[in-house]
Amino acid sequence: MVRLFDYWLNPEHHDYNTLPTSSSTLCANSAADHLSMVSSLALDAYDDDGDSGFDPDAVTLVDEKAAAAAAAAAAAAAAAHPQHTTYQTFVCDTDFTDEELLPDVGFRPWLSVIGGFCAQFCCFGFLNTIGIMLAYYQTHQLSLMLPSTVSWIGSIQSFVVSISGLLCGRIIDMFGPRVLTFPGALFMFFGLLGTAFATEYYQFVLLQSLCASFGAACLFYGSTYALSTWFSRYRGVAFGVASCGSSVGAIVLSLITGRFFGAGSGDMGFTHGMVVVASVIGGLGVICALTTRPRLPPVGRQPFGFTKFYVRPFRDPLFALFTGAMFFIYAGIFVPMAFLSTTAIMAGVPTAEAFRLVAYLNVGSLIGGIGIGVCVDLVTNKFLAFSAVATGTGAVAFPAWGLLSRYYDGAASPLPAYIVIALAYGFFSGGVLATYPVLVAQLCPSPRSIGTHMGAVSGIVSFASLGALPLAGSIVGETGNFTGMQAYSGAIVMAGGAVSGLVGFAMRRRFARAG
Incomplete structure (x- = not known):
């Protein structure tokens, strides 16, 4: 004591x-x-x-x-x-390159898990409610625009969170995470507060898609770097617990937005709801900034060295292949999250109940983030386990989603089918998003380069997330072709699972040579 x-x-x-x-x-x-x-x-x-x-x-x-x-x-x-x-x-006499000697236990490592939980609440908790936001915009402020046009708000939001890793990762390696986490909390708070009073398309893009999303990226990458430096043996568990913030955040935020957006008070309901969301996220962002502290000191100011630090990691063929797998996964994994409420409304589910589907999806994500994170720690080849989870995610998106929605088409209450899909998809997708940083860290030659490697992966997958929702929206079109959208999402996520499986088999041969 x-x-x-x-x-x-x-x-x-x-x-x-x-x-x-x-x-x-x-x-x-x-x-x-x-x-x-x-x-x-x-x-x-x-x-x-x-x-x-x-x-x-x-x-x-x-x-x-x-x-x-x-x-x-x-x-x-x-x-x-x-x-x-x-x-x-x-x-504490440990060589930071020897992951077997990382602390894994103690007050400070698990304090960083709290910071990661808050960051995931603010970043992916809000991103996971994008379906509610888009559905509301399409029926209120932006009702005269096509779904593919409105969906660009969500796509730019995901793109900014991902592409910011190129900048954030290098800054974190040089100066530490706190130089970004405090400004990130402010960016998120003021961006969402401004969104509460937005009425035009460009205002939503500037405030929600750019300002708030950059703040979310600062919180996420800062906490992820700090968390990676504290854990080795229990890294999957630590990331699984931290990823629960995404699920809890989406549940809480979806209940808040569902309560205010469906209050029947018009634009004032939206304004009040977004003010509450901004206040909650701003407070948790400050907690994240206070609790995020890495094990290793920053290396100090260095040349940015884009080619050296962001191109060199791809000389490792396994790192390049896994980045390709994440590109495919990010091209489809957020599509069901964005369109689940919309498809439910089109199928006859009441609007308030359709908005609550996001909460069900994140209950499944909460269970999957912890359960799959624990399971990943128990297996030697984490990439093969990740491949199985990613393949399951695509299988739920299609054909399971398509078959159940067709089976209940015209039924008196299609809600049970959508609840099952939301829970199942949340379980598998939550496991994917919780465990992929663990695999990136495993491919890093040193914990000091985790921030840069995360930024390299995020920079590539950002382009997939940028085009995913507009492409899905164009598939839906004015005719409501949701089956084609489901097929696209499921197929491309399963392709990512297959590519990550190839990385798993290559890692097994690498383990065999090393052993």
Whole structure:
């Protein structure tokens, strides 16, 4: 308990920084000498006559000499590296390139999980309610526009969150995550607050799609980097718990927006609802900024080096192949989230109930994020497990969604079918979004490059998310071709699952050669 309070009150003494190999050797030798001395002194703890009588005075002498030996070992280690404390030397002497030695437990690592939870609440919790937002815009402020045009608001939103990784990842590696998390909370708050009073198409694009989305990206990438540096063995669990923020956020925000948007008070209901959403997200964004702290210190100012830092990772063929898999997945995974409420309304589900489908989807995502995250930690080849989950996501999008919606077409109440689809799709898609950062971190040569590698992947997949919703909207068109949209979403996500499976088989051969 004393050490815990000392750790909390004096975090600068316990930065989990790395020590050179010579320091590790010195500490190991000193500890070995100390144990050897204690063992030899213990043999002398019997009386001089050689019988088995226990001599308390000798035991006291052992305690005094053992304490002196331990103090001498600590002093030698401190003299070799005076910038480190004794606590650091004996507890935290880890090489950051050796993932087996990452802390994984303790107060500070799990505090970063809280920060990740809040960031996911703000970022993907709001992104997952895009279906409610688009459905409302299409029937109110932007009712004269085509669905494919309105869907650009959601596409640009996803694109900005993804493409910002190119900038955010490099800044985080150089200066740490806090330089972005505090401004990110402000960007999200003021962007959503302005959206509450928007009435024109360009206003929604500037405030929601650009300003608020950039803030969401700052929170997400900052917390993801910090979380990756604290965990190795339980990395999947940590990311699974943090990803629950996405599901909880979408549930809470969908209930808020559903309550205000369906209140029958016209534009004032929308305005009040968005003010509440902005307040909730702004508060949690500040909590994320306060709790996000990485294990490793930033490397400091460096040349941006776009080619060096963002092109070089793709020389690893497995990293390039997995990025391609994520491109396919991002081209389709958000389509059901955006169009589920719209298809339910077209099928005869009441508007209020259709908006609540987003909450059901995120209940499934909550279960899938934790459950699949735990399962991924239990398997050696995480890429094959990810492939199975991604394939299941595509199978739920199509044919399951299409078959159930056709079966209940014309029924008195198609709502049960849509609830089943929402729960199932949320379960699998939540597992995909929760575990893919774990796989990116596994492909990184060092934890210090996690931010840059995440940015490289995000920069590629951003173009997939940019065109996904407009393409799906154009497939739907004015005739309401939702079956074609479902087929597109399911097929392209399953293609991504197949490509990630190829990475899994290649990793299995790599493990075999290494073992």
